[in-house]
Amino acid sequence: MFNSKICVVTGAAQGIGRTVVERFANNGATMVYALDMNGDVLNEAFMNQSNVKPIVVDICDRPAITDLVEQIKSDYGRVDVLVNNAGITRDALIENMTEQDWDLVVDVNLKGVFNVTQAIAPIMVAQDYGSIITMSSVVGTDGNIGQSNYAATKGGVIAMTKTWAKEFARKGAQVRANCVAPGFVETPMTADLPEKVLDMMKDKTPLSRMATPEDIANGVEFLASDKSSFITGQVLKIDGGLVL
Ligand SMILES: NC(=O)c1ccc[n+]([C@@H]2O[C@H](COP(=O)([O-])OP(=O)(O)OC[C@H]3O[C@@H](n4cnc5c(N)ncnc54)[C@H](O)[C@@H]3O)[C@@H](O)[C@H]2O)c1
Numbered sequence: 474m475f476n477s478k479i480c481v482v483t484g485a486a487q488g489i490g491r492t493v494v495e496r497f498a499n500n501g502a503t504m505v506y507a508l509d510m511n512g513d514v515l516n517e518a519f520m521n522q523s524n525v526k527p528i529v530v531d532i533c534d535r536p537a538i539t540d541l542v543e544q545i546k547s548d549y550g551r552v553d554v555l556v557n558n559a560g561i562t563r564d565a566l567i568e569n570m571t572e573q574d575w576d577l578v579v580d581v582n583l584k585g586v587f588n589v590t591q592a593i594a595p596i597m598v599a600q601d602y603g604s605i606i607t608m609s610s611v612v613g614t615d616g617n618i619g620q621s622n623y624a625a626t627k628g629g630v631i632a633m634t635k636t637w638a639k640e641f642a643r644k645g646a647q648v649r650a651n652c653v654a655p656g657f658v659e660t661p662m663t664a665d666l667p668e669k670v671l672d673m674m675k676d677k678t679p680l681s682r683m684a685t686p687e688d689i690a691n692g693v694e695f696l697a698s699d700k701s702s703f704i705t706g707q708v709l710k711i712d713g714g715l716v717l
Pocket residue numbers: 483484485486487488489490508509510511530531532533558559560561581585608609610611654655656657658659660661662663
C-alpha cells in the first residue's frame with residue numbers, strides 16, 4: 474500500500490506512533506523516518522527494521538527540524554506522508570495549572586506540529602502529492618476536566634488542519650490534511666491513570682473498551698493511503714462512540 478513512499482512520523486518511539494511506523498514499514502514504505510526525543514526507546518524499537526530510520530529530535534527544535542528535512546530531501550527528494558503524532562499532557566484544573574505546564578504543552582502539541590508541517594509541506598506541494606495526518610483528540614472538540622492546555626492544543630490542530638487543507642488546495646496541489654481524534658487509547662500516556670479513571674472511561678464508551686494503538690493506526694493508514702484521496706480537512710474520530 475505504501476510502495477515507494479517516504480513517510481515521516483513524530484513521537485515514534487512508543488504507543489500510537491510506534492504502531493503507525495510499523496504499519497507503514499510493513500506495508501512496503503521505501504523509508505519511514507521515525508522521529509522522537511527519547512533516543513533509547515526509539516533506537517531499541519526499530520533496531521532490526523531496514524526501512525525505518527530512527528531520528529532523535531525534539532519537534533520544538535526548529536533548526537534541527539529544518540536540517541533533518543534538508544537531509545530527507547537530499548536522500549530521497551520527496552516526502553509522501555507526514556504523521557504529526559508527538560504529544561504530551563500536563564494535566565491540572567485551571568486554578569492549579571502552572572504557566573510552565575501551559576507553555577510546555579502548547580510548545581510541543583501546537584508549535585511542534587506547526588514546525589514539522591511548515592518544513593515538509595512545501596516539498597509535498599512542489600511534488601503535487603502528499604497526506605498530512607495530525608493527532609488530535611476527542612477533548613479537542615469536547616473539552617475535558619483538567620486539560621485546559623491539552624484541549625486547547627488538540628482543538629488548535631483541527632483548526633490548523635482545516636487551514637492547511639484550504640491553503641494547499643488553493644495552490645492546486647493534491648496535498649491533503651486531516652486529523653485523527655482518538656478517545657482513550659492503551660499506551661504509555663494513559664498507563665499511569667488510576668484504575669478507577671480507566672474503568673470510568675470504559676463505562677462511558679459505548680463499545681465498552683479503550684482503543685488499542687492498532688485501532689488508531691487503522692485510521693491513520695486509511696488517511697495516509699490513496700483510498701482517502703478525495704478526503705481533506707476532516708476529523709476522523711476513533712473513540713468507540715464516546716462522543717456522539
Ligand atoms: N493515549 C491516548 O489515550 C490518546 C488519546 C487521544 C489522543 N492521543 C494523542 O496521540 C498521540 C500519541 O499518544 P500516545 O498515547 O501514543 O503517547 P505516548 O506518550 O505513549 O508517546 C508519545 C511519544 O511522543 C514523544 N514526544 C513527546 N514530546 C516530543 C517532542 N517534543 N519531540 C519529539 N518527540 C516527542 C515521546 O517521547 C513519546 O515517545 C499524542 O499526540 C496524544 O496526544 C492519545
